[in-house]
Amino acid sequence: MSTIDNSVIGKVAIIVGSKSDLPILEKCTSTLDELHVPWDMKVLSAHRTPFETQQFAIDSEEHYDVIIAAAGKAAHLPGVIAAYTLLPVIGLPIKSPALGGLDSLLSMVQMPKGVPVATVGINEAENAALLACQILALKDEGLKEALKDYRHRMAEDVLQG
Template sequence: MSQSPDSPTPLVGIIMGSQSDLKVMSGAADILEQLHIPFEVTIVSAHRTPHRMLEYAEGARKKGLKVIIAGAGGAAHLPGMVAALTTLPVIGVPVKSSNSIDGWDSILSILQMPSGVPVATVALNGATNAGILAAQILGSTNAVVADALEKHRAVQRDKVMRSVEQLRR
């Protein structure tokens, strides 16, 4: 399990069904690192390591996690099953796996949760937004995180405004 170096207590758990999801899911880690939010990353497969999934989900709150980001592709049951096993907020990232039907399998199997057990589903391969959403959840009660998010928004705004200026010239 890897962890950001700056804090001993991860607030966000990033999990994924397979190492093949890492390329996509590293987007969540990158943005959390930029926002200085401590996180951990590991592989948990709903189908191949179901007992590990159960242990991870049931132990998440106790070890201090506040939000879980779960990415998976194909028959992507990991986010939903983790959501069923914890009351922490779970953000689901549908990963477009190589054999997928344009990613619709991943999207629908994460998105279509039964009433009562929500997963906040982001876009296909939308791991960066999952990281930002996790930060926003933390930022609702943490002023330092809220400030980091404001700064991140300002950077985006300035970038757009620079391109507006360039087009004017």
């Protein structure tokens, strides 16, 4: 079992575009908790709360090291946040009834030159958390070891059927 130095480890911001998407984020928060990574969650919308979203993104570098932004439909939230910060932004496309999340996915991966958003699969909240942890592990050897343990346990689960 590895020891994570919470004085070194960064903090993750989880931003979700709608309260209705909160259940999807449970895998994200439980994975971060399992790896002892601190996080905060806020509901902000690129379209319904544009000023608050802008202010969060501008101020984010003072409080966080990585941002996970989850949104469905037009899914501009990760891109808007990425436009205002140099922090890594991980887009989490949320499945929508109309197009099954493809609309969200394409909104996130088709960012213009100079404003990247790393994007995971549709509703893949656990992968968003793991990618955030991999980024943070660049500065924290304990977290890196915790991720190795996590993958080892995954492999054991597969092999044990």
